[in-house]
Amino acid sequence: MSEQLMAERYGVKAKHRPRWIRSLVVVLVLVLGLLVAYIAYRNLGADPISTEVKSFSASGQDKMNLTFTVTRDQPDRAVDCIVTANLQDATELGRREVFIPSGDSSRTVTAAVTTGTRAATGKVYGCSYTVPEYLGKTGPDR
Template sequence: MSAGQAAPAESAAHPALPSGRYGSAGRQRSKRWRRWLFVVIALLVGATIAVVAYQNLGDGPISAERVAFKELPGNAIQITIQVTRDEPDNAGVCIVRARDKTGAESGRREVLVRAGEKNGTLTTVIKSVGRPVTADVYGCSYDVPRYLSSS
């Protein structure tokens, strides 16, 4: 086509296409349900992943965080933790640990959280096999071992 010639007149809304080459217009409608099915399945899978992640990664019914720690003589470290729980009438247990300068665990202790307040502070001493440089909370649970329970 040169600059001075006009293009053949075609309808801008529906250009004439050979039906044998491109199929009929009804075929495009049949693909819409597949698209909607894919969207629904993707939403269901996404919702399932979100629920599982919330249950596994969300805050548990009992949790603790380190408030302070202080190195003591004789390869020991003192840790103070703040415990938060949703069932203050039940006893719980928290595991605290000491770490050496490489980050490896060098001591561990289970601490009984007696029934009582919803939020409480506990202080304990962890013995270490080497010089500890920090202490942290490993985790907490309501599943108290028999040797820790007072009853």
């Protein structure tokens, strides 16, 4: 359809946008897509520290022994893990922090968690490379 015919039919002359505006929009969409992909990778990618509970057993009425394996992507860094002892309904009875010094990328640790009553299960709440000052250089059975 010619511009003249469009102007007669619709009363408006068709406007053409400069080509550089389309290019700018395409570049902005690509940059935004890359940014979203990067954020998704950082938030949803593989965990830098993973844990697996190997066993747990009640030791008397007020203690739970929890054995777990920590696998980390940076073995040259120390790790702080929080472990908990729980009732069957997931009520937390006790918790403690466990210092894992730098070393092998995968390490199995046993930690005792003091409880107020007999625990039914134990779990690793989480681990971090951010080790608080007060943990210092103590081992898992501090």
